[in-house]
């Protein structure tokens with residue numbers, strides 16, 4: 001083990017990282033690599049004392065999230081060369097892995113991951129049943145459909161990995177203080193003081209990398225605007241078997257270890273550990289620890305484990321013995337039962353600490369060994385550049401807002417752990433943690449057949465079921481658009497096309513901006529112009545690189561007063577983006593959730609409002625006014641994300657039941673989020689963090705008409721000007737796809753003459769245009785109407801044609817302007 005020379009507490013550092021697990025140390029290494037050497041890591045015990053020391057050390061690349069796959073891929077690439085780069089050799093076995101499939105849907109999931117993996121430069125492969133035993137001779141295959149082979153998978157010694165990163169960081173000048181717990185923080189004159197028993201360290205930036213202690217550390221930041229980290233600690237066990245002669249002999253003969261085996265439909269991993277096995281199940285009847293007042297988090301748990309609890313694992317052990325019968329020939333030599341933190345969606349928290357200046361999080365890692373390399377890179381980019389190379393919303397701490405309280409975290413953490421390898425089907429809803437926030441008309445929506453999903457904790461109907469619809473969990477376990485919802489979504493879209501529909505949309509994020517000079521300031525934030533008084537327009541916000549940060553509807557009330565409306569999930573992200581740049585004297589308030597919203601849209605919308613409302617229904621598209629509906633006061637915005645004539649009604653909660661009842665009574669047909677998704681894709685309207693991600697610039701995103709490069713100054717202007725001069729690499733396109741039963745999911749690859757030339761960002765069936773429609777990013781030279789491409793959808797390629805650069809539905813916007 002590399003010895004640290006005795007270090008006294010420095011009085012100052014640029015960054016202090018709290019926590020010396022693999023993640024904190026990787027963050028330190030990457031900061032030092034970026035030239036930030038004046039950084040200090042505090043570890044309360046010895047490095048790795050938290051979850052890291054006992055981790056199994058599996059290093060998969062597989063993920064169905066593009067960004068998480070990117071992070072894990074980067075880790076494998078880093079780990080391969082790390083020992084040599086820092087002069088600290090370590091045990092890293094790149095054995096490859098085999099994921100077994102028991103169903104057609106699982107094979108489709110694998111095919112999709114293969115497509116994404118290949119796009120990232122990895123040679124993932126789908127194996128037929130006959131090919132599995134060629135790679136893994138000891139496995140029973142009679143009941144399988146196939147497998148996914150990941151050649152980059154393997155296992156690493158977590159302690160050696162941490163020490164190698166620590167050596168690299170120290171060699172570059174960073175400091176690691178072991179046996180030095182941080183005990184609190186204070187903010188003095190715009191700097192942090194991190195307290196320790198040995199003295200205080202003054203620093204610009206603090207990083208919470210405290211593993212399963214992250215919640216406790218986050219509590220120190222609450223007085224400075226922070227919140228409790230949303231997490232729960234689960235217990236995870238793996239067991240090690242005695243050596244097995246056949247395995248030892250096989251390994252000797254072929255000169256390498258068996259690939260790592262994952263039976264994801266049953267829910268365990270099985271790895272060769274020396275001459276025996278390491279079996280690690282994610283059991284359904286799992287156990288959360290330290291999650292209630294009668295089971296408090298201990299002051300110190302360094303290098304400790306929970307007592308074994310093999311009863312919970314029994315069905316999985318029995319299954320694994322049937323799958324690899326050799327496992328049953330050996331006794332168990334050791335059981336490891338350790339704490340593992342879970343965020344409510346199973347992804348870690350990496351990025352700015354919500355609400356707190358100059359503080360970041362790199363914690364709540366469920367797969368911290370596999371992700372530490374990439375996480376260190378991402379964290380260092382956040383700290384040193386304020387932006388990351390890859391869009392990392394999947395791991396951004398701001399994706400959980402105030403709804404994610406402890407009960408929610410426990411419920412979701414248990415659900416995610418128990419379905420660690422579960423498939424994320426587009427029409428399925430995981431049941432735990434539902435009903436955190438509901439609209440004032442929730443019960444009415446439910447009574448109408450609403451099938452809900454959660455959006456920033458708000459329950460919204462995804463679709464409306466009718467009598468006899470199969471609402472079982474099993475019916476939702478498909479990638480296909482076909483299912484009980486299909487006929488309903490079609491009818492909902494047709495109602496919006498031919499008559500009028502209503503969608504209850506609680507939880508829009510809504511910010512109020514005012515103060516002398518508010519307009520001038522906002523003009524410097526958005527890339528385009530501002531709306532005139534009484535008008536609404538879309539404002540696009542770029543970062544310094546010209547990349548898309550967000551999109552908001554801007555309402556100009558006159559007198560330097562504006563309302564900014566943005567996606568529900570964007571609430572904390574967007575508020576912080578504005579707040580971070582706000583000029584003194586301006587007032588910005590978060591009014592999200594204070595009002596409820598209905599979208600009322602369709603060619604008969606005006607008739608409907610004329611019957612139940614009192615306002616000037618002749619005001620044009622992109623106007624707003626205060627008016628009355630059903631005798632209640634409300635704001636009426638003449639916009640429609642569905643692309644038809646329509647208004648958004650924004651009203652106080654207490655007024656919404658009467659308004660909703662009147663809208664329904666006047667003949668509006670309820671429609672849901674799935675219909676809205678289909679309708680907006682037909683119009684080429686982009687969705688935040690799907691089509692509008694920071695992976696793309698505003699120009700790549702095809703948003704030129706919202707960019708005024710002739711404006712004197714706005715964030716990102718220089719970068720966009722430079723990009724305009726050299727030309728964009730990729731361009732946003734709409735595609736008509738000759739799809740089968742499945743529409744193109746996020747990050748399906750686009751092919752042209754045998755090469756991958758782009759990716760899909762959204763896809764859905766368009767019921768008005770009667771075709772599968774996809775939005776995506778395509779190599780700029782091919783982004784020409786009429787170009788014939790292929791889209792790879794769950795492993796199969798389908799013909800696709802680039803459309804004109806205008807909406808497929810109502811290209812001249814006549815219906816919306818009507």
Ligand SMILES: Cc1cc2nc3c(=O)[nH]c(=O)nc-3n(C[C@H](O)[C@H](O)[C@H](O)COP(=O)(O)OP(=O)(O)OC[C@H]3O[C@@H](n4cnc5c(N)ncnc54)[C@H](O)[C@@H]3O)c2cc1C
Nearest residue numbers: 019021023044050051052056057058182211367368369370
């Ligand atoms: C049985 C088991 C098997 C696992 N197997 C795998 C696997 O195969 N692959 C994989 O990728 N992941 C695996 N994991 C998960 C993995 O162990 C964690 O994701 C990872 O170790 C998290 O690293 P970390 O640095 O975030 O946290 P930790 O390793 O917990 O480090 C946090 C550190 O912060 C320190 N600290 C806390 N409070 C303070 C303070 N106030 N001041 C100073 N220091 C403080 C702690 O002492 C600790 O050392 C496994 C987990 C378990 C339980």
